[in-house]
Amino acid sequence: MSSQSIRVRLPQVFRPAKPWCALAPRFEAFVRELGVPKREDAVRLIVGERYFSSAPHAVGVAATSGTVYLGMGIAEVGLGPLGSLIANLMNHGEIGLSEYCYGIENRDVALDETDRALLYALGKLPRRISLGEDTQLEFASENDRASTPRGRDRLLKHYIGKGADVFDVICKRLIDHAYVSSQLAYNDGGGCALRLSTGEIVRAPGIVVKGPDALTISSTQAAAVALRANGFVANDDELHAADITEAAVCIGGNELAGQAAVDLVRSIWPRVSLSVVKAVDCAPLEPQPRA
Numbered sequence: 001m002s003s004q005s006i007r008v009r010l011p012q013v014f015r016p017a018k019p020w021c022a023l024a025p026r027f028e029a030f031v032r033e034l035g036v037p038k039r040e041d042a043v044r045l046i047v048g049e050r051y052f053s054s055a056p057h058a059v060g061v062a063a064t065s066g067t068v069y070l071g072m073g074i075a076e077v078g079l080g081p082l083g084s085l086i087a088n089l090m091n092h093g094e095i096g097l098s099e100y101c102y103g104i105e106n107r108d109v110a111l112d113e114t115d116r117a118l119l120y121a122l123g124k125l126p127r128r129i130s131l132g133e134d135t136q137l138e139f140a141s142e143n144d145r146a147s148t149p150r151g152r153d154r155l156l157k158h159y160i161g162k163g164a165d166v167f168d169v170i171c172k173r174l175i176d177h178a179y180v181s182s183q184l185a186y187n188d189g190g191g192c193a194l195r196l197s198t199g200e201i202v203r204a205p206g207i208v209v210k211g212p213d214a215l216t217i218s219s220t221q222a223a224a225v226a227l228r229a230n231g232f233v234a235n236d237d238e239l240h241a242a243d244i245t246e247a248a249v250c251i252g253g254n255e256l257a258g259q260a261a262v263d264l265v266r267s268i269w270p271r272v273s274l275s276v277v278k279a280v281d282c283a284p285l286e287p288q289p290r291a
Contacts, residue, residue: 043068096122103131106131190206198243
């Protein structure tokens, strides 16, 4: 048999270019290949069989698009798997989770206070797909759930009817031709853009959850997720291995979150040219080609 006639069947659960993001049609094909009755069984199998990692990680299904996203802990920037998953959603312009699975093999991971605050901020608590039969890891009762945040306190903004380009707008004062999530216009967390030596630009918004248990995911933390989610840094490599030539940070309305983003860029890529601005004009513009 010639080598040309041999076809290797690779799992269709992710695109090589974006290993942390599985397009919905490919995921549905993966579900069919597995022969499982429900999508949640496929999500459970991905985590249980350690398709992506032997460490605990989170897999979530976007509420609107049905796209399946992955979140893995990034110790260098102090981000856990669930925070990484939500940052990954934000980076792709998603507006919420419908369901998620968090653990490894047949063991669920208990949510900590940071995880709970992030899930509260989604507005609607997603359903958790359990790995173990006897685990009781969700909120003990409806009384334990915080009231749904509204208005500017929402982590993810419903921006319906504006077209797909609303999630990719240009902020020329940040970096020329850098696509920055429109969340910059509404989120006090500011934003970060990183230019690689190959010309690609990674952009990410910061996430600020308001309230008595306020917390932030800085825009540089979210950009670190974007680097790994798009395959610019292998999971086994450290972040400084990414060949970043230029960085820009928008401080935004939350000084602490903005300064945290600046400090993190300087600690990971100390020799990179860094520009810092207080605010940028994020009015949606006509989409332009990426640099």
